[in-house]
C-alpha cells in the first residue's frame with residue numbers, strides 16, 4: 596500500500612516553497628502527500644523575535660506532529676531551538692542550499708560601495724555584529740517581516756540595503772534581488788542556515804526510514820551537526836550573535852591518502868570583547884565534538900557573556 600503522509604508547514608511563501616521540495620521528493624519515492632498549513636506565533640506577530648521567544652516558528656509545528664495531526668514537519672533548520680524534542684526524531688537533513696548571506700542593496704551596490712552612513716536593515720544580532728565590525732560606517736537598523744516585505748524596504752527607498760539568507764531568496768526565485776553574496780570571511784552565516792530539518796514522531800519508524808532513505812544528505816547533516824553543537828555549547832539560540840559554517844574539505848591522512856574532513860569556523864559577538872573567531876578541522880564522523888571544541892575556544896577567548904538576545 597502507498598504510504599500516506601500529512602506534511603505540516605508554516606504558511607509563509609518560503610515555508611511553502613521548502614515544503615513543496617520535500618513533498619515532491621517523497622511523491623517520487625511513492626508516497627501520497629497531503630500538505631497541512633500550521634499557523635505559528637512567529638507568523639502572527641510582528642514584534643521583534645527576541646520578545647516572542649524561542650521556537651516561535653517551530654513549536655506549533657512540533658506540537659501538531661506530536662499530537663498526530665501531521666506525520667512530518669518541515670522546518671528551516673536554523674529556526675529550531677537547540678534543545679532536542681524527546682517526542683520527535685530528525686529523520687532527514689536534505690542536501691543544503693548555499694548557506695551564505697546576501698546583500699540586496701539599492702542601485703546594484705556592494706557592501707564596499709555603500710557610502711558611510713548608509714542604512715542596512717537586519718533583525719539579526721549576528722548580522723548586525725558582523726556588519727558593524729567591518730568598520731564601513733554603516734547604520735544597522737532593525738528589520739522584520741517576510742522576504743517580500745524586507746526587499747520592499749529597499750525598493751521603496753526606506754533603506755539602502757538589507758541582508759538576507761541567500762537560500763531563502765533562491766527558494767523563492769528571487770536571486771535577482773541580490774547585489775552581493777557575502778563572503779563568509781566577512782559574514783559567517785547562522786548555524787544550519789540554508790538547511791532544512793525534516794522531523795517525524797520518534798516511534799514512527801517506517802516513516803522515519805522512508806524520509807531518511809529518500810532525503811537525508813550525509814555531508815549536509817555532518818556540517819549542520821557541527822555548527823549546531825557549537826551553538827548549543829554556547830547555550831545560544833537561533834537569535835544569538837553567533838555564526839558558524841562547516842565545509843567538507845579534502846585532506847591527507849598519515850599515509851598520504853585523500854580523506855574527507857570537516858572544517859568549522861565560528862564567530863561570536865560579545866558585549867565587551869568585540870567579535871571573537873575560532874576554527875578547527877575534524878573528522879566528519881565526529882561533527883559534534885568538533886562543534887564543541889570550537890565553542891570551547893570561543894569561550895576561552897571570552898565569549899561567555901554573549902551580547903543581547905534577539906534574531
Ligand SMILES: NCc1[nH]cc(CCC(=O)O)c1CC(=O)O
Nearest residue numbers: 671673759760762763788789790
Ligand atoms: N530567520 C528567518 C529565516 N529562517 C530561514 C530563512 C531562510 C534561509 C534558510 O533556510 O536558512 C530565514 C530568512 C532569512 O534569514 O533571510
